[in-house]
Amino acid sequence: MPPGLTAIGSNSLKTCQLLINSSTRFKNTLTFNRFTTSAAVRMTSRPRVLVTRSDLPPSALQILSEKCELDIAPNDYPIERDQLLKKVVGIDALYCMITEKVDGEVLDAAGPQLKVISTMSVGYDHLDINEIKKRNIAVGNTPGVLTAATAELTVALTLATSRRIVEAHQEIANGGWAKCGWSPLWMCGSGLVGSNIGIVGLGRIGLAVAKRLKPFDISKILYTGKNAKVEGSDIGAEFVSFDQLLRQSDIIIVTCSLNEETRNLFDSAAFAAMKSNAILINTGRGGIVDQEALATALKTGQIAAAGLDVMTPEPLPVDHELTKLKNCVLLPHIGSATIQTRTTMATMAARNIISALEGTVMPARVC
Numbered sequence: 001m002p003p004g005l006t007a008i009g010s011n012s013l014k015t016c017q018l019l020i021n022s023s024t025r026f027k028n029t030l031t032f033n034r035f036t037t038s039a040a041v042r043m044t045s046r047p048r049v050l051v052t053r054s055d056l057p058p059s060a061l062q063i064l065s066e067k068c069e070l071d072i073a074p075n076d077y078p079i080e081r082d083q084l085l086k087k088v089v090g091i092d093a094l095y096c097m098i099t100e101k102v103d104g105e106v107l108d109a110a111g112p113q114l115k116v117i118s119t120m121s122v123g124y125d126h127l128d129i130n131e132i133k134k135r136n137i138a139v140g141n142t143p144g145v146l147t148a149a150t151a152e153l154t155v156a157l158t159l160a161t162s163r164r165i166v167e168a169h170q171e172i173a174n175g176g177w178a179k180c181g182w183s184p185l186w187m188c189g190s191g192l193v194g195s196n197i198g199i200v201g202l203g204r205i206g207l208a209v210a211k212r213l214k215p216f217d218i219s220k221i222l223y224t225g226k227n228a229k230v231e232g233s234d235i236g237a238e239f240v241s242f243d244q245l246l247r248q249s250d251i252i253i254v255t256c257s258l259n260e261e262t263r264n265l266f267d268s269a270a271f272a273a274m275k276s277n278a279i280l281i282n283t284g285r286g287g288i289v290d291q292e293a294l295a296t297a298l299k300t301g302q303i304a305a306a307g308l309d310v311m312t313p314e315p316l317p318v319d320h321e322l323t324k325l326k327n328c329v330l331l332p333h334i335g336s337a338t339i340q341t342r343t344t345m346a347t348m349a350a351r352n353i354i355s356a357l358e359g360t361v362m363p364a365r366v367c
């Protein structure tokens, strides 16, 4: 039995009561059928679903277990690639996270019966959509339900970076404060009042961030993207080119998705165009920023600071140079991390699978 699951009762073709014994707050007891032999699997008509980790909110597993046979990967960390390749064989549905790269190799290993892939995320850059489309597999994601949580975190990261909150906290513990006491210019950052905020990608999250920042008495909201948006005019934001946004913004907030057009959008040329007091905030995807170029820009004072909730790779190695820079605030990809939001995302991802398997309308379908 995997470490995260304790079986009470016997195994093959019997209903087991499983105690979801993860290290999270989501402790609960569930009942569902668990088949342990491939012969057993062939005897059932219930669809087989692979869930790529064990520490999901039980409400999501409950939804799935009512109609499907679940194979829950045993760990509360991302499934290893070789395990994924083994476990996908013969499944009807895959319930995955942003940590699983689902490409042609995984799809080939799974086989032609795979009907749906549901990711517990709004972003789906970890899924090879072209390969998936070729095989007519449905894809579900979780848009909308994480907008508020991610926008709140983006505002928090913006303030933490502009007002040097993490560094200031450390100054108490490392004795810095004890040495200098209250000092006129010590730990000064920059305020939001009168600043130009530039948003890259005024989608759901970008818009929610813009609305939350307006009451800080900022000067302007600029945004860039493919097209001007009605929602942008509604909040008095100005649509500008990427270059104008770089040159005019005091704070640039990246909330767009990662694709071939946005990969490494923030390269050395972009940093060179930014103001020297500028702050870069990224809660989109790490791949949108060329991290080497960012580190150089932060070290040389080309820009003032950066706040990143997303980076490359994730997790970032503990000794990565960005972890050593005082003007770089790093968070471990926690944009959507509220209990309520993650629970809703998890159940929505489960419902996407059930709907796709039953042939009804999925709550959120990518393709």
Ligand code: DGY
Residues within 6 Å of the ligand: 098, 120, 121, 122, 123, 124, 146, 335, 336
């Ligand atoms: C997403 O959903 O894409 C976030 O990055 C994780 O919540």
